[in-house]
Each structure stands twice: as C-alpha cells, then as structure tokens.
Amino acid sequence: MPTIYQVAERAGVSLSTVSRVLNGKASVNKVLKERVENAVIELNYRPNSVARSLANSRTDSIGVLVPELNAPFFGDLMQAVESTLRAADKHVIITVGRNCLETEKDAVEFLISRNCDALIMHAEALSDEYLLDINQSKLPVALVNRQIEGLPEACINLDNEKGGYLATRHLLELGHKDIAYLSGPLEKRDACMRLKGHKRALSEAGLPINSQLIFNGDYTEEDGKVGLLELMARDVPFTALVCANDWMASGAISCARDLGMSLPHDLSIVGFDDVVFAHHVFPRLTTVSNPIADMAEMSAKYILNKVYGQSNKVQLCFEPTLVVRESAVKHEG
Amino acid sequence: MPTIYQVAERAGVSLSTVSRVLNGKASVNKVLKERVENAVIELNYRPNSVARSLANSRTDSIGVLVPELNAPFFGDLMQAVESTLRAADKHVIITVGRNCLETEKDAVEFLISRNCDALIMHAEALSDEYLLDINQSKLPVALVNRQIEGLPEACINLDNEKGGYLATRHLLELGHKDIAYLSGPLEKRDACMRLKGHKRALSEAGLPINSQLIFNGDYTEEDGKVGLLELMARDVPFTALVCANDWMASGAISCARDLGMSLPHDLSIVGFDDVVFAHHVFPRLTTVSNPIADMAEMSAKYILNKVYGQSNKVQLCFEPTLVVRESAVKHEG
DNA sequence: TTTATTTGAGAAAGCGCTTTCTAATTGCTT
DNA sequence: AAGCAATTAGAAAGCGCTTTCTCAAATAAA
Numbered sequence: 106m107p108t109i110y111q112v113a114e115r116a117g118v119s120l121s122t123v124s125r126v127l128n129g130k131a132s133v134n135k136v137l138k139e140r141v142e143n144a145v146i147e148l149n150y151r152p153n154s155v156a157r158s159l160a161n162s163r164t165d166s167i168g169v170l171v172p173e174l175n176a177p178f179f180g181d182l183m184q185a186v187e188s189t190l191r192a193a194d195k196h197v198i199i200t201v202g203r204n205c206l207e208t209e210k211d212a213v214e215f216l217i218s219r220n221c222d223a224l225i226m227h228a229e230a231l232s233d234e235y236l237l238d239i240n241q242s243k244l245p246v247a248l249v250n251r252q253i254e255g256l257p258e259a260c261i262n263l264d265n266e267k268g269g270y271l272a273t274r275h276l277l278e279l280g281h282k283d284i285a286y287l288s289g290p291l292e293k294r295d296a297c298m299r300l301k302g303h304k305r306a307l308s309e310a311g312l313p314i315n316s317q318l319i320f321n322g323d324y325t326e327e328d329g330k331v332g333l334l335e336l337m338a339r340d341v342p343f344t345a346l347v348c349a350n351d352w353m354a355s356g357a358i359s360c361a362r363d364l365g366m367s368l369p370h371d372l373s374i375v376g377f378d379d380v381v382f383a384h385h386v387f388p389r390l391t392t393v394s395n396p397i398a399d400m401a402e403m404s405a406k407y408i409l410n411k412v413y414g415q416s417n418k419v420q421l422c423f424e425p426t427l428v429v430r431e432s433a434v435k436h437e438g
Numbered sequence: 439m440p441t442i443y444q445v446a447e448r449a450g451v452s453l454s455t456v457s458r459v460l461n462g463k464a465s466v467n468k469v470l471k472e473r474v475e476n477a478v479i480e481l482n483y484r485p486n487s488v489a490r491s492l493a494n495s496r497t498d499s500i501g502v503l504v505p506e507l508n509a510p511f512f513g514d515l516m517q518a519v520e521s522t523l524r525a526a527d528k529h530v531i532i533t534v535g536r537n538c539l540e541t542e543k544d545a546v547e548f549l550i551s552r553n554c555d556a557l558i559m560h561a562e563a564l565s566d567e568y569l570l571d572i573n574q575s576k577l578p579v580a581l582v583n584r585q586i587e588g589l590p591e592a593c594i595n596l597d598n599e600k601g602g603y604l605a606t607r608h609l610l611e612l613g614h615k616d617i618a619y620l621s622g623p624l625e626k627r628d629a630c631m632r633l634k635g636h637k638r639a640l641s642e643a644g645l646p647i648n649s650q651l652i653f654n655g656d657y658t659e660e661d662g663k664v665g666l667l668e669l670m671a672r673d674v675p676f677t678a679l680v681c682a683n684d685w686m687a688s689g690a691i692s693c694a695r696d697l698g699m700s701l702p703h704d705l706s707i708v709g710f711d712d713v714v715f716a717h718h719v720f721p722r723l724t725t726v727s728n729p730i731a732d733m734a735e736m737s738a739k740y741i742l743n744k745v746y747g748q749s750n751k752v753q754l755c756f757e758p759t760l761v762v763r764e765s766a767v768k769h770e771g
Numbered sequence: 772t773t774t775a776t777t778t779g780a781g782a783a784a785g786c787g788c789t790t791t792c793t794a795a796t797t798g799c800t801t
Numbered sequence: 802a803a804g805c806a807a808t809t810a811g812a813a814a815g816c817g818c819t820t821t822c823t824c825a826a827a828t829a830a831a
Contacts, residue, residue, distance in 0.1 A: 108817055119781045124819060134779070155497060155553050156817030158488045159786050174517040175714065180508030187507060187534055196552055199532050201520055219529055220488050355718050381508065385688050387720035441787055452811045457789060489787030492816050
C-alpha cells in the first residue's frame with residue numbers, strides 16, 4: 106500500500122501539496138496538481154482512512170441501532186439509511202438492541218467507542234434523558250419513531266394517530282360498528298397514538314368506546330393470537346379487528362383460521378406498517394402503510410446536514426396511508 | 439476525552455506502562471498496574487480506537503456484503519454475523535450488493551478502503567477470480583453459499599443437492615408421481631444443485647425426468663407466478679410443485695389461488711429456505727430449512743480464527759432438513 | 772524601482788496509540 | 802561481595818494523514 110509520502114516523492118512535491126490536491130481545499134498550482142494526480146494513478150494510491158480519521162477526528166461512519174436485523178421493517182430502515190449514507194461516502198456500523206435496555210446501552214457505548222460521527226437510532230428501551238445526554242455530550246443523534254421533548258429537530262416520526270384513525274375509519278366506512286382493537290404496549294408512544302386515532306374515529310362516528318374490545322399486547326405475532334382469543338372470551342361481539350401492527354394481525358389471522366372462521370367474511374382485519382409479508386398472508390392484508398424507508402432516509406439526511414454540512418430539506422413528520430387489500434370487507438348486517 | 443497521556447500522568451507512570459497495562463501483553467509491576475487501573479477509572483478513560491488502529495494496523499472491523507438488507511434470509515445472516523462478531527468486540531460494516539456486479543465491486547472497494555480486517559460475503563455477481571484475488575492480495579475473505587476452487591477452507595455451504603432431494607422425496611412419499619419444479623437461475627450453483635437433488639429423487643423412485651415439468655425462473659415471487667402459469671400452459675398434468683425457494687413458492691401459491699385452485703388439495707407445494715414468512719403464507723409452507731444463521735455464525739468464527747487467532751471449530755458444509763407444514767398433502771389418486 | 776500584498780509550497784507539529792530499543796533495577800550464581 | 806542474566810520501566814520512533822506556520826516567489830500598488 107503506497108502512502109502519501111511515496112506519492113509526494115514520485116510527483117516531486119511535498120506531502121502537504123499532495124494532501125491539498127487530494128482534499129481540494131487549498132489552491133495548488135496547475136502543473137503540480139497534475140503531477141500529483143498522475144502519481145496517484147500510477148501508484149494506485151488510496152488514502153488510509155484510519156490515518157485520516159486520526160488526523161481530523163472524523164471517521165465518516167455513522168452508528169445505527171435497530172432492535173433486530175431480521176425483521177422486514179428494520180430491513181427497510183437499514184436499506185434506506187445505508188444507501189443514503191453510502192452515496193455520501195459514509196459508512197454505517199449496525200448494532201442490535203434487542204428491545205432490551207442493557208443491550209441497547211451496550212450497543213451505543215460500542216458505537217461511541219468506535220468513534221462514530223453520529224448515531225441513527227430506533228431505540229426502544231433507552232430513556233429520553235440518556236438519549237438527550239448522548240446528543241449533548243458525545244455526538245449528534247437522529248431518532249426514528251420517537252419523540253423527545255428536548256430534541257425536536259432530531260426526531261423523525263410517523264403520524265401514528267392518523268394511522269390508527271385511518272384503519273378504523275376504513276372499517277367504519279365498510280359498515281362495521283363493533284370493532285375490536287389489538288393494541289401494542291401503551292408505554293410506547295406509537296402504540297398509544299395508534300390507539301388514540303382508533304378512538305377518535307369511533308367517537309367521530311358517534312360510537313362508544315368499549316374497553317372490553319381493546320386488548321393490550323406486545324406487538325408480537327404471539328400476542329395477536331392471545332389477544333384474539335382473549336377478546337373472544339370476553340363475549341362482546343365484534344365483526345372487525347384493528348391490529349396495531351402487521352405481526353399481530355398475522356397472529357390473529359392464523360388464530361382465527363385455526364378457530365374455524367372464514368376470513369375475511371367472519372372477521373375483517375386491518376393491520377399496520379405494511380411490512381413485506383403483508384401481502385403474503387391470506388387474505389392479503391389491508392393495512393396502514395408506514396413509510397419507514399422515507400423516514401429512515403430523512404434521518405440520514407438530517408445527519409448529513411448536521412455533521413457534514415450538507416443542506417437537504419428535512420421533514421420531521423410523515424403521513425401514513427391506507428393500503429386496501431382483501432382482509433377487510435363490507436359488513437353484511 | 440482523556441488520552442493515554444493523562445492517564446499516565448495521573449498514575450505517575452509513562453504512557454508505555456499504561457499501554458502495557460491496557461493490553462496486558464507485557465508484565466507490569468503490581469503496584470503500578472493498580473495505579474494505572476485506578477487512573478483509568480477515575481478519568482473514565484476509553485482508548486481511542488482510531489489511534490489504536492493506526493498504530494497496529496488493525497481496525498477490528500469486518501466488512502459484510504449482502505445482496506439486500508430488507509430480505510428475511512439476509513436478515514438472519516446479518517443477525518448471526520453481528521452477534522458473533524460483537525461478542526468478540528469486533529464490529530461489522532454492512533454493505534449492499536443488489537445482485538449487481540458494479541454495485542458489489544463498489545461495495546468491496548468501499549470496505550477495503552475502510553481498512554476492514556476481513557470480509558464476509560454473500561456475493562452473487564463477483565467472479566471467482568476476483569474473490570480469490572481479494573483474498574490473496576488484500577484481506578481474508580469468508581464466503582457464504584458459494585464454492586470456489588482455490589479457496590476451499592473459506593467457503594461455507596449448504597448441501598443444496600440434499601435439500602432438493604428432500605423436498606421431492608417428501609412429495610413422492612405423499613404419493614405424488616407428477617411433480618413439477620420451479621428452478622432458480624441455473625448459473626447459480628445452489629439453484630443447480632437443488633434441481634439436481636430433485637432429479638435424483640425422481641430417478642431413485644424410478645420416475646422419468648420430464649423437462650416439460652421444469653421451469654427456470656429467477657428466485658423471485660414474480661417468477662413463481664410466471665412459472666406456474668407457464669407450467670400449466672404446457673398442459674402436462676402435475677399434482678405437486680417443488681419451488682427452489684420460498685419466494686417462488688409464495689408467488690406460485692397466490693397465483694394458484696387466483697386461478698381458483700384450492701390449496702393444498704389441488705396442488706401440493708414445497709418451498710426452500712424456510713424464511714420468516716413461510717408460516718405466514720396460507721397454507722403454511724412445507725419447506726426445506728436452510729440453516730443460514732448457523733452458516734453465517736460459522737463464517738464469522740472462521741474469520742475470528744483466521745484473523746484474530748481464535749480457534750473455533752469450523753464446519754464447512756451444512757445439512758438442510760425438511761420442515762413439514764400444511765402446503766403439501768397426500769395425493770389422493 | 773521599491774514596497775506592500777497575495778499566493779502557494781514546504782517544514783513540522785500533532786492526532787492517540789503501539790512497540791522497539793535502551794537503561795535501570797532486581798535477583799542469582801560463584 | 803562481585804559479576805551476570807533476567808525483569809521491567811521509560812524514551813522515542815513510527816503508524817499515515819491534516820493543518821498550521823513560515824517563508825519564498827509572484828503580483829499589485831505606490
């Protein structure tokens with residue numbers, strides 16, 4: 106591996122000049138510049154990024170924290186982040202948080218110890234204070250799907266309330282009146298807002314909110330099953346079901362089928378997120394799209410602005426839309 | 439951020455001593471060692487990984503190349519690699535190859551320019567020679583799902599032939615005699631071997647191989663549909679279908695349903711890979727499990743051995759197993 | 772022509788660490 | 802007690818680059 110010294114020698118200039126040509130910040134005599142450029146090509150010189158990082162205390166790497174790597178939702182997120190950042194010649198270091206405080210903290214420490222220039226996180230367990238502290242004392246942070254008081258400009262969010270509203274309103278428009286709801290964990294803001302939207306749709310339609318028709322689960326497929334079973338055990342009839350995410354919807358669907366129900370006629374179901382498998386389930390899932398890829402891209406752009414002086418337009422709040430497929434149908438009553 | 443100098447000063451020793459304590463390679467007087475350790479704690483000192491890398495030309499980072507980030511199969515791969523490597527305090531830099539020669543090459547160059555210590559790849563488009571060259575002239579390489587002549591110890595593979603065999607034999611055991619096959623692209627070794635296994639199962643059962651019952655697709659969901667349509671148009675009857683991966687199976691399933699078939703009774707279908715959505719489709723997919731997570735973990739361990747002097751046991755060939763669900767049933771004939 | 776100003780190139784310091792080399796101290800041997 | 806080897810600590814060089822500082826040359830102003 107040739108170093109900058111060899112390039113300088115071959116070009117017959119000092120290494121400062123080579124550096125200047127490489128970084129293009131200061132002006133260099135045209136002739137010398139050309140000599141340097143030729144030397145670079147002849148030697149097939151590639152700057153050592155580690156040395157460069159040490160010298161200017163910048164690693165051009167962004168740490169990414171996701172709860173898991175093998176979930177389609179976070180796959181979309183990473184895909185968008187990676188491509189946006191790599192286009193700017195930055196690289197991503199990906200870590201996994203597993204929805205667990207210990208692991209997330211660990212992952213963040215790890216990223217910091219790796220001298221990342223910034224962090225993009227889908228943090229589940231870390232506290233607001235911790236995140237705020239990182240942002241203030243260590244390095245800039247972008248947060249996807251999270252809202253933190255002291256950090257408004259760094260939080261990229263979906264209008265979850267609207268999403269919940271859209272899902273339920275769709276069912277209302279199909280003539281359903283008795284609509285059950287499988288919620289995500291209410292300590293999570295998104296789950297909370299989705300439920301809120303659901304309730305608003307109900308209220309606007311002049312329908313009562315029956316807590317017997319709401320089940321609090323944990324966003325898992327398993328809880329989709331458990332939730333449906335529990336709701337049915339309560340013996341309050343319902344003809345439609347809104348699920349706080351597609352995993353729960355998928356669980357509910359297979360559970361319903363195991364119960365001998367014929368879908369979608371016996372029960373209309375709407376999901377949330379429109380993850381990749383939403384159209385693999387049968388009946389194909391009507392759901393609320395979550396533009397996670399767009400949001401992820403935006404978080405990357407925010408970081409590009411904040412840390413590397415770019416000036417992309419930043420949008421903080423994203424709108425969900427309804428994706429109509431076949432799992433919710435008209436209520437024949 | 440405190441540096442090693444401050445630690446040395448506070449402990450009243452030279453920075454060489456601090457370095458020695460930190461790395462534990464040379465022996466240090468017990469008293470001094472303790473003083474250093476205390477200073478480290480008091481200052482909350484964390485070694486600068488960039489400086490360390492520059493000094494010992496090792497970044498403790500491993501480059502990973504996958505075709506895409508938002509596919510469950512590669513999610514499993516990354517998950518396993520990340521956790522294995524991070525447990526050893528290494529970090530992964532993930533890049534995307536998009537199944538495209540240009541992009542893959544680009545990604546590899548990128549990883550090299552980032553001074554990775556090694557590469558773990560699921561390379562689709564790169565040539566054997568290129569990979570061999572990287573391994574010889576730049577840095578150690580581990581290859582998942584690929585077999586290269588000159589690099590036998592670095593190739594972690596599934597016994598795809600056996601997988602194809604298992605799938606078809608299962609159908610034979612269920613009484614099917616007319617079995618169609620949706621193949622992956624035959625220039626890919628795995629697709630080729632899977633088909634080979636299929637043919638062996640047929641031969642062993644004394645059945646002829648009818649090329650009219652084989653369709654060559656591209657591993658995509660779309661080609662699952664196209665393939666099924668094409669096979670049916672050929673007018674050679676079949677009661678079962680083996681698909682070279684779950685995506686094609688999923689495409690074939692929804693296509694069959696759109697055609698008004700009742701699954702699994704009108705057509706038994708077997709997939710390959712057992713990706714996460716395999717049990718979301720309806721009927722739940724009988725498929726061949728691909729222990730990609732185990733293979734990925736093994737690739738990481740190989741690198742840990744090769745580059746960082748660990749000595750894990752390395753297994754190069756992995757066995758697929760049949761996962762029986764509900765998409766393939768007895769042939770009533 | 773002389774002086775002031777700008778431009779551009781080289782020298783050298785510094786980023787924070789590892790490691791080799793040197794020197795001092797300790798413990799053995801005889 | 803003198804002479805030697807074995808430990809162990811410190812000094813210093815070096816990893817490959819950026820950037821400040823300095824100075825020479827070129828240009829503009831007087």
